[in-house]
Amino acid sequence: MLASQAPGRGDGALGQLAAVTLADEQPAAGAGPELPQVPVQECGQFWWARRAGMPTAIVSNNSEGAITAYLTAHGLRSHVHAVIGRPHAHPARMKPDPALIRQAAAASTTDVGRCVLVGDSLSDIEGAHAAGARVIGYANRP
Template identity: 65%
Template sequence: MAEERLCVLELRAVRSATPTPGGHDVLRAARAAGVPVAVVSNNSGGAIEAYLTAHGLREHVGAVVGRPWARPELMKPDPGVVLAAVRAVGGDAAACVLVGDSASDIAAARAAGVRVVGHANRSRKVVPFAVADAVVTTMADVAGALAEAARRRGRGAPAAR
């Protein structure tokens, strides 16, 4: 019952969710660069799907891996959801990168053998996130790196929105 109620509340929250600045640009830039994307979250897959659809982003995401149904012990930092995302995009863990904004994201990526970029969206996170492979303070940095990769591959720059 708790899982069902949580899913209902997460779906309701989609209506008022504030996008992470630059987050939508990252998804568009990744697609333009030919980089497959999976969204991995401790939220329900249904809420993630609803958010992506509401913001016209579903086409930019190859896979969504949400919280395992009624199995909170399998949420991040457990690496299972990260490994499921790697499989969903047909990748090799060592060739994948997780961009995360929590210590559990970093721990899950490390346990899965995935490189990790810590999104220090608050100044107090910069120092603790230094254990990540890289740290950014804005998602615009990630979008810029993806746009540069697209230019190097001859794919052109992603359209700005």
């Protein structure tokens, strides 16, 4: 977790709300529902980058701690090079702001123009475009 994202940073009501949200979010992520059943061939396509030696990162408007807890609980943390979550008490820097996507590219020592973001929301698509990354829209609902 970056120092600017650490709980306790960001004084006032917004910082207190963020700390309370984080305290509730992390335990819920570790005890979350089982992963959806995905055909093996789709998983293989998703993790092709890692097998090819390319870094993979998760960029989310959820907290870094909750994402890491979920990945760890489901044995997936080792598949991800970097986890970039929402900045603590700074909602304006959440996607579609490109900062998180640029941070993930930097953590992966990859030029953002060579990155591909697979996203399931309009904020993912807008954030990728703003950052200069390519994007693949993933429809997670019918």
